[in-house]
Amino acid sequence: MNTNGRLGGMSRRSLLTAVGAAAIGVSFTACGQEKPAAGPTGGEEPKLNFYNWDTYIGDTTLADFKKAAGIDVNMSLFATNDELFAKLKAGNPGFDVIVPANEFVTRMSQADLLQPLDHAKIPNKKNIDPAFLNPDYDPGRKFSMPYTWLVTGIGYRKSKVKGVPDSWKWLFDSDMYKGKIALVSDSADLIRIAAKYKGHSLNNIPPELVTEIEAMLIKQKPYVKAFHDDNGQDMLVARDVDLVMESNGDIAQVMRDDPDLAFVVPKEGSLLNSDTLCIPKGAPRPDNAHKFINYLLDAKVGAGISKTILYPTPNAAARALMPDSYKDNPVIFPAADAMAKCEYGAFEGAETASLYEQVVTRVRAA
Amino acid sequence: MEQSWKAAKSLFAAVLGPPLFWLVAFFVIPLAIVWVYSFGQNQGLVGISFTGTFSNYARAIEPLYLNIFAKSAWIAAITTALCLVVGFPVALAITFAPTRTKAWLLLLVMLPFWTNLLIRTYALMAVLRTEGYINKSLEWLWNGVGGLAPLVGLARLGDFQPLELLHNNFAVVLGLVYVHLPFMVLPLYSALDRLDRSLLEASLDLGAGHLRTLFLVVVPMALPGIASGVLITFIPALGAYLTPDLLGGPDSQMIANVIERQFKRANDWPFGAAMSFVLMYFTFIAIAIQAVLSRKPRGAR
Numbered sequence: 001m002n003t004n005g006r007l008g009g010m011s012r013r014s015l016l017t018a019v020g021a022a023a024i025g026v027s028f029t030a031c032g033q034e035k036p037a038a039g040p041t042g043g044e045e046p047k048l049n050f051y052n053w054d055t056y057i058g059d060t061t062l063a064d065f066k067k068a069a070g071i072d073v074n075m076s077l078f079a080t081n082d083e084l085f086a087k088l089k090a091g092n093p094g095f096d097v098i099v100p101a102n103e104f105v106t107r108m109s110q111a112d113l114l115q116p117l118d119h120a121k122i123p124n125k126k127n128i129d130p131a132f133l134n135p136d137y138d139p140g141r142k143f144s145m146p147y148t149w150l151v152t153g154i155g156y157r158k159s160k161v162k163g164v165p166d167s168w169k170w171l172f173d174s175d176m177y178k179g180k181i182a183l184v185s186d187s188a189d190l191i192r193i194a195a196k197y198k199g200h201s202l203n204n205i206p207p208e209l210v211t212e213i214e215a216m217l218i219k220q221k222p223y224v225k226a227f228h229d230d231n232g233q234d235m236l237v238a239r240d241v242d243l244v245m246e247s248n249g250d251i252a253q254v255m256r257d258d259p260d261l262a263f264v265v266p267k268e269g270s271l272l273n274s275d276t277l278c279i280p281k282g283a284p285r286p287d288n289a290h291k292f293i294n295y296l297l298d299a300k301v302g303a304g305i306s307k308t309i310l311y312p313t314p315n316a317a318a319r320a321l322m323p324d325s326y327k328d329n330p331v332i333f334p335a336a337d338a339m340a341k342c343e344y345g346a347f348e349g350a351e352t353a354s355l356y357e358q359v360v361t362r363v364r365a366a
Numbered sequence: 367m368e369q370s371w372k373a374a375k376s377l378f379a380a381v382l383g384p385p386l387f388w389l390v391a392f393f394v395i396p397l398a399i400v401w402v403y404s405f406g407q408n409q410g411l412v413g414i415s416f417t418g419t420f421s422n423y424a425r426a427i428e429p430l431y432l433n434i435f436a437k438s439a440w441i442a443a444i445t446t447a448l449c450l451v452v453g454f455p456v457a458l459a460i461t462f463a464p465t466r467t468k469a470w471l472l473l474l475v476m477l478p479f480w481t482n483l484l485i486r487t488y489a490l491m492a493v494l495r496t497e498g499y500i501n502k503s504l505e506w507l508w509n510g511v512g513g514l515a516p517l518v519g520l521a522r523l524g525d526f527q528p529l530e531l532l533h534n535n536f537a538v539v540l541g542l543v544y545v546h547l548p549f550m551v552l553p554l555y556s557a558l559d560r561l562d563r564s565l566l567e568a569s570l571d572l573g574a575g576h577l578r579t580l581f582l583v584v585v586p587m588a589l590p591g592i593a594s595g596v597l598i599t600f601i602p603a604l605g606a607y608l609t610p611d612l613l614g615g616p617d618s619q620m621i622a623n624v625i626e627r628q629f630k631r632a633n634d635w636p637f638g639a640a641m642s643f644v645l646m647y648f649t650f651i652a653i654a655i656q657a658v659l660s661r662k663p664r665g666a667r
Binding site for chain 1: 615617
């Protein structure tokens with residue numbers, strides 16, 4: 001399906017270019033797309049535009065990289081994969097390294113938005129846990145290097161919740177904690193995890209089950225406080241809610257300051273994700289980008305990042321350098337029996353994404 | 367002495383040129399592109415084919431989306447009404463203030479514009495949330511009163527139940543009123559300030575009370591100002607995106623949030639474009655109504 005992507009019509013990028021140029025008659029140089037100038041780093045100017053998630057890099061990583069390689073990293077932030085995709089699909093505005101999640105690696109590579117990685121320039125690939133080297137979403141790691149992985153579960157306030165809420169039931173199918181629940185706003189994640197609760201795999205959800213999930217969500221909506229944009233941990237800290245659907249790393253970060261918080265991967269299983277380092281098509285400084293990716297995969301550097309962001313790392317060498325408080329943290333590395341039922345969500349095409357979005361629009365309008 | 371623009375063509379072009387270029391390059395052309403999208407269809411993940419289809423518009427006027435449009439219009443209408451009720455006395459008070467004070471009062475009205483909308487909205491969240499300033503103050507009062515109650519022989523009060531102020535439609539309307547109030551006050555002020563004071567004196571001298579004077583003399587004369595205030599409050603409120611997103615609850619989605627999700631999560635730009643244009647047509651209708659309203663009083667005169 002990826003091959004017919006550009007055949008039918010004009011792509012948006014070419015349209016924008018054509019209309020823009022024809023009507024204005026003047027060509028502007030977009031701010032990001034500077035020509036690489038000669039510099040100390042292999043013909044590229046010593047700069048790099050890094051497009052990353054918030055709270056997703058070590059405290060000193062970028063400064064250390066400048067010291068080590070002499071390259072200035074300019075980091076800007078995005079909040080959702082959709083935002084990243086929407087920005088890049090209209091043409092790369094000048095980013096060199098981006099951090100899409102697994103599903104979007106598939107999606108962006110199908111949309112021809114990613115540049116294949118030159119593995120020879122990333123010797124630190126050897127540090128990566130072999131279990132992460134040939135994932136379904138990017139066979140052979142052609143386009144991506146794993147940065148972190150994460151599992152969605154329930155973050156909760158121990159003093160307000162009876163026992164351990166180890167089932168999605170408390171979020172999807174119960175008024176026990178009414179007004180104290182926050183779910184993710186991302187339609188695909190929401191529906192997939194609901195399918196997990198219903199005992200189905202989170203991929204290839206049959207239409208009847210989607211209908212059933214929609215009815216369940218509409219019934220549950222009065223008890224839900226909010227659909228959050230991946231800031232559920234903040235709502236938990238501010239005591240707006242007591243149970244929240246969030247990823248383990250985000251909850252581990254706030255648990256440092258609030259010992260009343262905890263995290264559980266529900267017994268029905270959950271959604272796994274992996275954020276990856278990629279180079280988008282049209283990156284102005286691919287050489288620097290490879291250097292930067294290789295640097296982030298270094299054992300010591302990786303350990304420094306993990307120490308700050310508290311997300312599970314796929315970097316075996318970095319993990320070996322971490323203290324036991326990280327390696328044995330049940331939030332960061334949940335117990336094997338809970339993890340056994342978790343799966344990666346595959347990219348199932350634009351129609352499915354659009355369908356799930358319609359379901360959530362109906363739920364929220366109901 | 368009126369001068370025809372034909373007499374100074376080059377000057378006219380020089381003055382008109384830059385704004386016209388700006389308008390065409392950054393408004394008309396982007397809008398035209400979105401308009402063209404709205405008649406297209408997704409081709410794969412990045413491409414759009416222009417098929418001239420009306421299917422996006424057909425979808426946009428399905429009951430599901432019409433209801434969301436209606437709900438957005440309803441929320442915008444409540445916001446506008448509240449702004450008018452709150453803003454009118456404020457504008458009136460500024461009109462009658464001494465000249466020196468007037469400037470300061472107007473500055474106060476415009477002061478919020480110096481802070482970014484996002485920051486103002488987050489500040490409002492800090493005020494409204496479960497453990498926010500309002501609930502904290504109420505809890506303090508409650509516990510203070512509760513501590514005194516046994517002293518005067520009353521039963522102890524129960525535990526304090528925080529008010530649900532954030533993540534619901536109340537918070538959305540409050541946030542929208544807060545943000546749009548200056549848009550209402552300023553046109554009202556400019557209409558009221560030009561009012562002929564002698565007419566008010568005449569009305570009062572001829573025996574009408576203050577309230578009658580207000581509703582029978584001031585309001586009709588200020589009608590064009592009210593209409594433009596209503597319009598420039600209603601239109602941005604109708605397309606509000608940030609406020610319902612941050613302050614709203616699970617059922618607070620407004621049409622702009624749905625449009626945003628078409629461009630991002632659903633990756634359905636043609637449909638998002640069609641909805642944007644349906645929203646724009648509604649805006650045109652509102653402008654037309656305003657034009658009719660503001661013409662009437664002139665005709666009556």
